[in-house]
Amino acid sequence: MNNLSNIEIIKKRHSVRSFKKKKLSDRLIQLITVKIDSLKSGYFKNEIKFYLVDKSNLQKNIRFGTYGIFKRTKYFLVSVIDKNTCNDQVYEDLGYLFELLILYVTGLGLGSCWIGGTFNRRKFREALELNDNEFIPAICPIGYQTENFSVREKVMKKIARSNNRKPWHQLFFEDGLSKPLIQDIVGKYSIPLEMIRLAPSARNTQPWRIIKIGIYFHFYLKGVSNSLSIFDNYDFHSVDIGIAMSHFELSSNELNLKGKWISNDPKINLKDELEYVISWETK
Numbered sequence: 001m002n003n004l005s006n007i008e009i010i011k012k013r014h015s016v017r018s019f020k021k022k023k024l025s026d027r028l029i030q031l032i033t034v035k036i037d038s039l040k041s042g043y044f045k046n047e048i049k050f051y052l053v054d055k056s057n058l059q060k061n062i063r064f065g066t067y068g069i070f071k072r073t074k075y076f077l078v079s080v081i082d083k084n085t086c087n088d089q090v091y092e093d094l095g096y097l098f099e100l101l102i103l104y105v106t107g108l109g110l111g112s113c114w115i116g117g118t119f120n121r122r123k124f125r126e127a128l129e130l131n132d133n134e135f136i137p138a139i140c141p142i143g144y145q146t147e148n149f150s151v152r153e154k155v156m157k158k159i160a161r162s163n164n165r166k167p168w169h170q171l172f173f174e175d176g177l178s179k180p181l182i183q184d185i186v187g188k189y190s191i192p193l194e195m196i197r198l199a200p201s202a203r204n205t206q207p208w209r210i211i212k213i214g215i216y217f218h219f220y221l222k223g224v225s226n227s228l229s230i231f232d233n234y235d236f237h238s239v240d241i242g243i244a245m246s247h248f249e250l251s252s253n254e255l256n257l258k259g260k261w262i263s264n265d266p267k268i269n270l271k272d273e274l275e276y277v278i279s280w281e282t283k
């Protein structure tokens with residue numbers, strides 16, 4: 001088992017779509033199960049259920065459809081929300097909690113990939129025998145990564161432009177959108193911000209924008225058209241913001257940078273370009 005810091009784990013994580021046949025040990029399964037049990041609710045108070053599904057343990061012979069993009073998947077982490085009890089910010093909470101889990105399994109030496117679109121929801125619903133009010137926003141195959149990327153995997157990475165990340169000056173600002181944030185000004189906080197820059201996002205759209213005003217880092221969502229029909233069912237950009245929150249919080253804690261999440265919209269005029277989500281108050 002690796003003993004990496006959270007910052008190292010964030011740097012190490014990347015999407016894995018081809019796995020070895022190798023089984024997970026009972027010890028790993030137990031660790032993941034304990035981690036799942038520890039994930040209660042996010043900042044916005046939504047409870048998300050997570051399951052570790054081992055295909056070979058299912059009673060029914062269910063073929064999980066992942067449209068040929070994924071190879072030799074045996075284990076899946078599956079997230080479930082309850083539409084009757086969740087609030088509008090359930091997807092931020094989902095992104096935050098699921099990414100904590102994904103980074104945890106990355107630290108255990110496993111490969112993973114967020115899947116919000118390219119899977120057959122009905123098959124997974126059947127396997128988990130879900131109620132009508134329950135919905136699966138995303139799943140994540142986990143396992144040991146093959147040594148080489150498959151051709152399909154390379155194509156998928158190319159389509160999603162997975163290796164590209166937007167430069168710092170397009171993501172982080174000070175006092176408004178006209179002034180890019182200078183790294184020297186934020187001192188050690190440049191690392192948690194860099195960890196956001198490396199975060200995964202649906203189709204790698206990187207919709208997070210952060211504006212620093214005084215002691216606050218305000219998190220905004222940059223609207224990107226939801227043009228891909230595989231994502232029609234839900235607001236995956238809000239999931240991306242939750243993912244950014246988890247990277248920022250984990251790395252700030254690790255660097256002993258004290259702060260907390262707070263809803264504190266500064267209501268600056270952004271000409272509807274960005275949607276306010278949450279702020280981090282530094283101490």
Ligand SMILES: Cc1cc2nc3c(=O)[nH]c(=O)nc-3n(C[C@H](O)[C@H](O)[C@H](O)COP(=O)(O)O)c2cc1C
Pocket residue numbers: 013014015069113114115116117118119138156160161162163198199200201202203204236239240243
């Ligand atoms: C919410 C979300 C949904 C995603 N859905 C899919 C998907 O349906 N199929 C897929 O192959 N990759 C999916 N991805 C993976 C992204 O394409 C990938 O994270 C991004 O291209 C960045 O690459 P990296 O994870 O290797 O850093 C998703 C990622 C996120 C965060």
